Amino acid sequence: MIDSTKRVEKLPVEIIKIVDLSDLELAHQIRYEVFVIGQHVPEEEEIDQYEHDCRHFLAKVNGIPCGAARWRITDKGVKLERFAVLENFRGQGVGSALVQAVLLDIQGIPEIKDRLHYLHAQLSAMPLYQKFGFKPVGEMFRECEIDHYKMVLS
Secondary structure (H helix, E strand, C coil): CCCCCCCCCCCCEEEEECCCHHHHHHHHHHHHHHHHHHHCCCHHHHCCCCHHHCEEEEEEECCEEEEEEEEEEECCEEEEEEEEECHHHCCCCHHHHHHHHHHHHHHCCCCCCCCCEEEEEEHHHHHHHHCCCEEEEEEEEEECCEEEEEEEEC
């Protein structure tokens, strides 16, 4: 299990594109802690049918796994998903590093880089995504009993 009990001061964040099962398991552990334990998202909703269709990322600070994210292609465009940062690492730039890494990865694929980029943002995460140019569209909605807005990259 990941030790997330100690608060970490702002340190350089390393983001890796997940290519092996052990790193994917670490990402799943982080997402489980953040979403299932912390936000009471049903476990069957957190790990979904799209897991194998996504590119996954893992964030580390001082070698400690502390964040995760993924993206996938949908019929609407490119959807950024499952951004999760362990509580003791929040406010340290991990979320920003994950968003930046995901956007850079998408930009590296010519056939999709110009497609609509969108996500479903929890209200508390909206300022993070707005820093990268995402704007809310439409009405607020509930997903897994949590308020969200659809945000698109403009």
